[in-house]
Every structure is written in C-alpha cells, then in structure tokens.
Amino acid sequence: MLASLALMILVGLSLASIVEKLKLPRIIGLLVTGIVLGPYVLNVLDDNILNISSQLRQIALIIILIKAGLTLNLKDLKKVGRPAILMAFLPATFELIAYIIFAPMILGVTRLEAALMGAVLAAVSPAVVVPRMVYLIENKYGTKKAIPQMILAGASCDDIYVIVLFSTFVTMVQGGHVSVMNFINIPVSIILGIGLGMIAGLALAWLFKHQKIQNSMKIIIIMGLAFLLMSVETWLEDYVSLSGLLAVVSLSCVIKITSSLSTSSSLADMMGKLWLFAEIMLFVLVGAAVDIRYAFATGIAAIIMIFIALIVRAVGVWICLIGTNLTIKERMFCVIAYLPKATVQAAIGSVPLSLGLSCGSMILSVAVLAILITAPLGAIGIDKTYQKFLVKEII
Secondary structure, three states: OHHHHHHHHHHHHHHHHHHHHOOOOHHHHHHHHHHHHOOOOOOOOOHHHHHOHHHHHHHHHHHHHHHHHHHOOHHHHHHHOHHHHHHOOHHHHHHHHHHHHHHHHHHOOOHHHHHHHHHHHOOOOHHHHHHHHHHHHHOOEOHHHOHHHHHHHHHHHHHHHHHHHHHHHHHHHOOOOOOOHHHHHHHHHHHHHHHHHHHHHHHHHHHHHHOOOOHHHHHHHHHHHHHHHHHHHHHHOOOOOOOHHHHHHHHHHHHHHHOOHHHHHHHHHHHHHHHHHHHHHHHHHHHHHOOHHHOOOOHHHHHHHHHHHHHHHHHHHHHHOOOOOOOHHHHHHHHHHOOOOOHHHHHHOOHHHHOOOOOHHHHHHHHHHHHHHHHHHHHHHHHHHHHHHOOEOOO
16 A cells, blocks of 8 residues: 555656646646556556545545635625626536537437436536635735636535536436435535534634644644534435535635634645645546546547537536626636536546446546546646736735
8 A cells, every 4th residue: 555655646746747847737647647557557556545545535625625715715705796606506507408418419328318427527626626726816816806716616516516416317317206305405505514614613713712722733623623524414415415515615714714814824834735745646546536448438429529518618607707897818717717527527427337327338438538638628728828817916
C-alpha cells in the first residue's frame, strides 16, 4: 500500500509538472497517472487503496469544500440572487433533455435509457470547478460581480439535483415505482444540508469562542465534524434526503462569519496546504476509476453526443444569466466553467452496468469518454480564459 501511495505521489507530481510546462492544467497529468497506474492499464496500485478509493476521493472533496466555505463571501453570493439558484439545476436539466432527445437517434438507446444516461452525464465536476473558483475568489477575479461565487454555489447544488434524478431513473429503468417524494427530496436535501451545517458551525463557533484552541487544532476539529456530517447523509438516506456536501460548505461559511479575518484567512491557508496532497489523491484515483477499455467502445457517435449535450448545456447556462449585468465574455466564462465532468461520472458511471441493465455498457462508455474529454477541456478553458474574460477587482 505504501509503495502504491509513493507511485501515486511521485509519478503524479512528475506528470503534473511536465503538463504544467506545456501550459496545461496539472490535473491532466494526475488523471493520466491514475489511468496508467490503475487496474485497467498497468494495474500496479494496491487493491486496498482501490477498495477505499471512493472514500479517499470524498475526503479530498471535503477538504476543498471546507476551503471553499472559508473563502466564500455570503454577502457577495446574496447579490447574485436568481442566477445562482438557476445555475444549480437549469444547465443540468438542459443537458439531460439533450440526451433524452438525441441519444436514441445517435446511440440507439430507448428514451428511458437516454434519461438515465443524461442523469449520469449532466453533473458538473466540483473537483475540477471548486478549487479553481476558490483561486479566483482569493485573487479577486470576477468577484465584483460575484461570478466565481455563483459558479461555486451552483456546482455544489448541481450534483445533488442530478444524483436524485439518477436514482429516480434507475428505479424507472428497473421497472420500479417512482413517487413525487423523489423530486421533493431535491429541495429537502439542500435545505436540510445547509441547516445542519449551520447548526454544526454555530456549535463550533461557540466552542472556539469559549476555549483557547490553536488554529491547527481548529482545522482538525472542523475536518472531524465535516466527516461526521458526510456520514449523517449516509445514515439518514433511508429516511430523509440530506446533502452532506452542502452541510460541509455551510459549516465552514459559519466559521468564516464568526471568526476574525486573520483567523479565517489562516484556516483557509491551512486547508490550501492540505489540498496540495488531497488534489493528488483525488485526481489520480478518479483516473484509476476510469475503465479505459470502454473509452472508444461506442466510437465517434458517443463523442458527437457528448458535444451536442454540452452545446445544449451552454444554452441553459446562458439562459440563467439573462437579466444580469454580465458582459458577453463573462457569460462565456460561466459556460466554460460548467463544462467539466469527472467526480460524479467516476462514482456512478458504472452503476447501471453493475445492476445488470442492458444500457449499462453504453452509459459507462459515454461516461468515460466524457471524463477524458471534458475534464481537461473545462480545466484548460478556465485556466486560459479567466484573465481575459474576468475583471480583476482592485482593492
């Protein structure tokens, strides 16, 4: 296991460095590392790591979400209003509809199978988007109009919406009964997640106020509570829907609000240092989860379908921004930031196949291709355009 960790770190950093010298995002090197070292190419990673891969990826995602909450200014987010809410579900809905309309013609699946495929593919990747938006917030790019804050918030809610739809469509494809509660669970999950996170954050704020605790120890306590909030989501899933990811962001937002500027900045810096390691784990393990054997099983048809869906998704993003004071360049940046797929697709792309659904192989093939195409495309797009498309706020 230690040898596998060493390979992931050393090979990952080496390839990331090479990729950065080519003026490309480092995550491309990390994804390639995971694919090459993973079970579908060289197969040199220890099974013990692969067996807990999903949990390790979740820990890494928690770290960047805590960092995001400690960076996010809720007053700026409040200024955005309606577009932030629409970004949480409208682009994903447009992409889902694109699959329902076009996938039966292009890929030969049924409408219901196309809906399930769309539910797998429609989620934006918080792993790619969130760290980049945090960077933009810290460096004041687009913050005057709260653009990175809006994208960060939308990307965090987008996944909840899509995963609930995925569960619903899986039930339908299997011939099960779907109730109205499936769809009511979407706002319930968001509200309960934010509420639970706020309660936890206020409890921590009280503790930090009445006990003298070093910032390094505060980080450990915050992470421990964040892990607990994610676990609560799993414990309650049979009874009520609750978003652990939003609870984590809400928790850290409350800590930021109730702490002094120097304390919250120090905590955010510490989480940023943890992210240096977590990023390697996250993207190498996402790459290791990609079954490259399925990448080109569906040929050019799948690639055409992916790009059609992205174009329709872009229309959805554009509609969300109608009535705002964003320039055309700023709107284009929002479109680009909503392109990447990775985390959710790696997590649920193989589920239909594991359930024995006839469309499972097709869905996994399209999901793998989508990760390979859109994760680098979105990351490159964000990294290459933010300085040109967003205005740097001068303080």
